Each structure stands twice: as C-alpha cells, then as structure tokens.
Amino acid sequence: MRSLIILAVLSVSLFSCKTIILNDEQVIADIPEDIELITIPAGVYSSGETGLEKYIEYDYMMMKYPVTNTQYIDYLQEASENGGVTITSQSVTGYYQGDNNWPSGIYEYVDFNDPNCRIGFNPPDEFVIKWNWFGGRKEGYDRHPLTEVTWFGANAFAEYYGMRLPTKEEWEKAARANTGYKFSWGNNFNSTKVNFKDSGDIYDNDTTPVGFYNGDNNTTDSYSPYGIYDMCGNVWEWTDSWKDQSPGKVLKGGSWQSKLNIESDGHIEYYELYTWFEPTYGYSPNNSSSDIGFRCVKIL
Numbered sequence: 001m002r003s004l005i006i007l008a009v010l011s012v013s014l015f016s017c018k019t020i021i022l023n024d025e026q027v028i029a030d031i032p033e034d035i036e037l038i039t040i041p042a043g044v045y046s047s048g049e050t051g052l053e054k055y056i057e058y059d060y061m062m063m064k065y066p067v068t069n070t071q072y073i074d075y076l077q078e079a080s081e082n083g084g085v086t087i088t089s090q091s092v093t094g095y096y097q098g099d100n101n102w103p104s105g106i107y108e109y110v111d112f113n114d115p116n117c118r119i120g121f122n123p124p125d126e127f128v129i130k131w132n133w134f135g136g137r138k139e140g141y142d143r144h145p146l147t148e149v150t151w152f153g154a155n156a157f158a159e160y161y162g163m164r165l166p167t168k169e170e171w172e173k174a175a176r177a178n179t180g181y182k183f184s185w186g187n188n189f190n191s192t193k194v195n196f197k198d199s200g201d202i203y204d205n206d207t208t209p210v211g212f213y214n215g216d217n218n219t220t221d222s223y224s225p226y227g228i229y230d231m232c233g234n235v236w237e238w239t240d241s242w243k244d245q246s247p248g249k250v251l252k253g254g255s256w257q258s259k260l261n262i263e264s265d266g267h268i269e270y271y272e273l274y275t276w277f278e279p280t281y282g283y284s285p286n287n288s289s290s291d292i293g294f295r296c297v298k299i300l
Contacts, residue, residue, distance in 0.1 A: 029078055031161045034071065037061035037298060038174075038226050045173035048276045051180035054169065062166060062174045063295035064228055065210035066145035066235060067157060069119050072110070073127045075157050080125075085109065085156075087121050096152050101247035107286055109153025110146075116290035117148035135202045143209040145235045145293035151249050151285030154238045154294035163296035165240040168250045168278065170297055175232075175253075176275045177225035184224040184231040184275060193222040194233035194273060196258045207256055207291075208234055232273045233258060235293035248282020255291035 031037070039061050047054040076092060079085045085094040086106075090113040098104030112120050118141040120128045131140040151165075158164045166174070175184045183189060191199045195208045202217065203209075211229045215221035223229050231237075236251040243250050254272035261269040271277055283292070 029082070029161055031163065031298070032071065032074060035161075035296075036064040038064050038228055039300070040170070040174050040226055044178045045169075046176050046178050046180040047169070047172060049274070053178065056169060056173055059300040060170060061298045061300060062170070062226075062228060063297070066230055066237065066293045066295045067154075068143050068210055069129050069146050070142045072146045072149070072157060073119055073129065075160060076121075076127060079156075079160060088112075089121055089123055092121075092153065094152070094156050096155070101242065102285060107152040108150055108288075109156055110150070111148045111288050114148050114288070114290075118144060119146070132206070134206070141207070144207045145210055145230070147207065147235060147290050147293055148288045149238075149293065150288045151238050151283075153288075155240075157294075158296040161296070163298045165238055165294060166297040168239045168241040168252060171231075171237065171239055171252045172275060174226055174228055175224050179225055181225075182274050183222075183270075184228070185220075185222040189270060189273075190220070192218060192220040194254075195256045196233045196254065196260070196270075196273060197256065198259075199233075199256075205256060210234075232275070235291055236289075238292065238294040243278070243282025246282040248284050250278050251283050251292065252278060257291045 039059060042057050042059050044053050044055050076085065076087065080087060085092055091111055092109040093106050094109055096102065096104060096107050110119065111117055118130050120130065122128055129140050129142055131138055155165055181187055183194070185193060193213055195201060195212070197205055201208060213219045213222040213229065224231050231253055233254050234256055236255045237253045239250045239252055241250040242248070254277070258272040261271055263269065
C-alpha cells in the first residue's frame with residue numbers, strides 16, 4: 001500500500017468466491033514441518049536503548065524466519081477445508097473474536113487486490129504466487145516473507161497452528177538476548193548484513209527471501225544470539241502488544257523501506273533497524289503494507 005512495484009501477475013477472475021462457514025470450535029492444526037522453531041529460554045534480556053535488564057520467566061519458541069508466501073498459502077488451503085475464512089479473487093476475510101479495542105466481527109486478512117500483494121486466488125480453488133524480474137532473472141516470491149497481511153490475518157495464522165504473535169518483549173529478547181546489541185547480530189553495521197532501502201542486494205529495493213543474509217551471495221551471516229534471522233530489515237513484524245493506550249499494534253524490526261538517517265555532522269543512524277526501536281504510533285490492525293509481515297511464537 002506504500003509503494004508500487006511492477007509485477008507480472010497472473011490474471012484472476014473477479015467476483016467469484018469460496019466461502020467457508022466458521023465452525024463452532026476453532027480448528028487447530030499441527031505446526032507445519034517447514035516451520036522451524038528456536039527455543040528462547042527464560043531469563044534476563046536487554047531492553048530498550050539503554051539495555052535495561054528485564055526478565056521473562058518462561059521458555060518459549062520463536063519462528064526462525066518470518067512466515068513466507070508459500071506457508072501462508074498452505075494455511076489458506078487448509079483453512080478453506082477446515083477453518084473460517086472467505087476467499088475471493090480480491091481478498092481473504094475471517095472472524096475475529098474481539099478485544100478491548102476492536103469488536104468481534106469479520107476482518108480482512110490479506111489484500112489480494114493491492115498491487116504489492118505477492119499471493120493471489122484464481123477461483124474456484126487455485127492459489128498463485130506472483131513473480132518478478134530480479135537482476136535479469138525471473139523468480140517467484142515463494143520464499144519471500146508474506147506482506148499485505150493485516151494483524152488479523154497474522155493472528156489467524158498463528159492461532160490456527162496453536163501459536164500466537166510475540167509480545168514486543170518476547171520479540172526483543174529473541175532479537176538480542178542479554179547482549180545489549182544495537183542490531184540482532186551485534187553492533188557493527190554494513191549492507192551485507194541486512195535488507196534496507198538502497199542496501200544494494202540483488203533484490204534491491206524489495207523483499208529478500210527469508211534467511212537471505214546467511215553468508216552466501218556476498219552477504220554476511222547475520223543471525224540473532226539464538227540463531228534467528230531477519231529480525232532487522234526485510235519486513236516489519238506484527239507483535240501482539242498494543243502501543244501504549246492506543247488501538248494500534250507495535251511493529252518491530254524495520255524493513256526493506258527503512259532509510260539510513262544522516263545527521264548534520266555526517267553521523268549515520270539506523271533508527272528503524274535498532275532492536276529496541278518501535279514506531280511512535282501504533283499501526284492499525286486492519287491495515288496492511290508492502291513491508292509488513294510476521295512470525296509466530298509458541299509457549300512451552
């Protein structure tokens with residue numbers, strides 16, 4: 001919804017739809033085998049710009065990578081048979097039980113109609129992944145992180161597999177442990193470690209496949225202290241935390257659209273990519289963007 005990317009898109013028919021009736025009990029499926037979870041042990045972690053020590057008293061597991069386009073399509077295919085979603089050529093919608101800020105009702109999960117959405121639906125039952133030309137080669141977005149997903153769509157995916165979205169505290173602990181790091185890999189920054197605006201990677205300026213910065217393709221292996229990837233740049237990530245007292249959710253991690261900030265003295269800052277950074281305002285759960293995705297946690 002922010003920037004337009006020229007895509008070669010498979011055509012889809014309009015107005016046809018596939019509607020699934022919501023069951024009385026929520027369907028919970030086994031976590032797919034292609035989702036790798038990393039254990040984050042209970043304990044102290046560095047919080048905020050000052051690195052204040054805080055404590056999480058329970059073990060939990062976090063996805064090693066953000067949810068990909070392929071993984072979300074797999075979820076939609078299952079939910080089409082077992083869950084409570086309505087799928088048209090233009091969007092996916094589903095039921096949310098409500099909370100203190102948002103009433104129960106039907107909300108959009110994914111906006112197929114947005115030019116930046118990388119997945120689509122061709123009625124009556126064909127899901128598609130779009131493709132683009134990167135550096136002179138045709139390539140699909142299969143392993144790129146899902147974008148144009150609302151918080152409701154991310155939350156539905158997590159709950160379907162018995163997981164949930166991380167709190168901002170869980171996210172930050174997974175990103176930096178008790179190291180006090182500015183970035184998930186350490187304090188030193190260069191463009192071989194993270195996907196940001198004009199970073200110069202072979203997908204510039206766009207999402208990169210999850211785990212792309214792993215030491216291959218002229219990159220530096222850039223994982224968090226727990227071995228988790230893409231916690232800086234590529235896509236912002238939805239969390240389960242409200243921003244202060246607002247009806248908006250906290251985003252973490254920065255994205256491929258994050259810009260470097262050059263001060264008047266020539267000093268460079270990377271505000272959005274810092275592990276502790278979160279936008280000043282909460283992001284509305286019913287909005288989506290070309291640079292927002294998510295990953296899930298499971299409590300042990």
